[in-house]
Amino acid sequence: MVASTSRMAVSTSDVIILSATLPSPGILFSPNGLAPLTPREHQDLKRIARAVRRDLLLCITEAGSGHPGGSLSEVETLVSLYFRVLRHNPRHPQWPDRDRFILSKGHACPGLYAVLAHRGYFPLQDLLTFRKIDSHLQGHTRVGTPGVEMSAGSLGHGLSFATGVALAGRVDRRGYRTYALLGDGECDEGQVWEAAMSAAHYKVDTLTAIVDRNRIQNDRFTSEVMELEPFAAKWKAFGWRVLTVNGHSFPQLLNAFARAQATQGRPTVIIANTIKGKGVSFMENNPDFHGKAPTKAQLEQALRELGVAAEEGYQPLTWERMP
Numbered sequence: 001m002v003a004s005t006s007r008m009a010v011s012t013s014d015v016i017i018l019s020a021t022l023p024s025p026g027i028l029f030s031p032n033g034l035a036p037l038t039p040r041e042h043q044d045l046k047r048i049a050r051a052v053r054r055d056l057l058l059c060i061t062e063a064g065s066g067h068p069g070g071s072l073s074e075v076e077t078l079v080s081l082y083f084r085v086l087r088h089n090p091r092h093p094q095w096p097d098r099d100r101f102i103l104s105k106g107h108a109c110p111g112l113y114a115v116l117a118h119r120g121y122f123p124l125q126d127l128l129t130f131r132k133i134d135s136h137l138q139g140h141t142r143v144g145t146p147g148v149e150m151s152a153g154s155l156g157h158g159l160s161f162a163t164g165v166a167l168a169g170r171v172d173r174r175g176y177r178t179y180a181l182l183g184d185g186e187c188d189e190g191q192v193w194e195a196a197m198s199a200a201h202y203k204v205d206t207l208t209a210i211v212d213r214n215r216i217q218n219d220r221f222t223s224e225v226m227e228l229e230p231f232a233a234k235w236k237a238f239g240w241r242v243l244t245v246n247g248h249s250f251p252q253l254l255n256a257f258a259r260a261q262a263t264q265g266r267p268t269v270i271i272a273n274t275i276k277g278k279g280v281s282f283m284e285n286n287p288d289f290h291g292k293a294p295t296k297a298q299l300e301q302a303l304r305e306l307g308v309a310a311e312e313g314y315q316p317l318t319w320e321r322m323p
Ligand SMILES: [Mg+2]
Pocket: 070, 183, 184, 185, 212, 213, 214, 215, 216, 217, 218
């Protein structure tokens, strides 16, 4: 089925079905690991990111509530992880040796749900049940949704949880890696720094934190609420390797993940400089869209700006099957 602007204007339900043309990966994981991107692979990742942006906006609009800003800013990070970095198996979400991903900024779950759906953890059509009673896709992440590792929403806990998960992997002698995505606003929480101190003390080099540095928390700019700078220097002082990247650049993100994986004796934090509301002009850098759904008219404008009609001709990535 081919996307068109006229069709987009019909209804959110019609539009999301178009996503069914994307590949259903089956028993697959970790294509090509951390190898450099070919131009074709880079284009594929961009197409996936565009489809994820489309679908997270659709599900928020359908629900009439949700958090678009921080979902849009994290898209490249999530797509990098789930389509290039993580060893995981969508058909066996509890596979004991899977890499763990913890979304600490649990309110940004529409982005995660869209990525999990595109990766085959559950049907894309489930996105339309977002925030509905009895749906497994609630307004903040909860354990029970396939692929979700931690119930979240109360901010500041994800890095502590991830540190524990990573240490458990060491005790259990499993080779998995653990990734935690934090919002910059939640770095105001003291518990984040307790976790930072602990992870460095225990030399948890299988742990990678990513901070979605979009410089907005809730309805204000982080610099107004609580100045985080010099942010990188703080992490470094706590004993972490610090990598700062453009959080919308796949090559930069993937390079940082590769460097994190090669780091021994200390955890790594990737400070991903992003734009809240990335990809939609009236949401970009606009605190109003932290936790507000677009109207149907705004959705149509957003979809036009994202250029989702360009999804025509989508080509699946080359996957590597599980042994
Ligand atoms: Mg933020």
